[in-house]
């Protein structure tokens with residue numbers, strides 16, 4: 001979807017890019033949706049900011065990290081590298 005701008009599930013809809021995905025935080029705050037890699041209370045809030053591509057027809061959604069290299073290198077003890 002990111003490259004093709006076509007939906008791989010239905011191949012019908014328009015693809016929309018969502019750059020900032022809001023997520024409700026504590027005390028009525030709104031944060032960016034993140035992929036967290038730590039279970040610790042304070043550091044669990046640190047994570048990679050996500051963006052998304054959404055199909056207007058079927059709703060299929062793909063999420064992408066905006067900063068994958070930085071997040072994975074900073075949390076190398078939490079992830080497994082396949083290649």
Ligand SMILES: [Zn+2]
Pocket residue numbers: 007008009010011012013055056057058059060
């Ligand atoms: Zn679709």
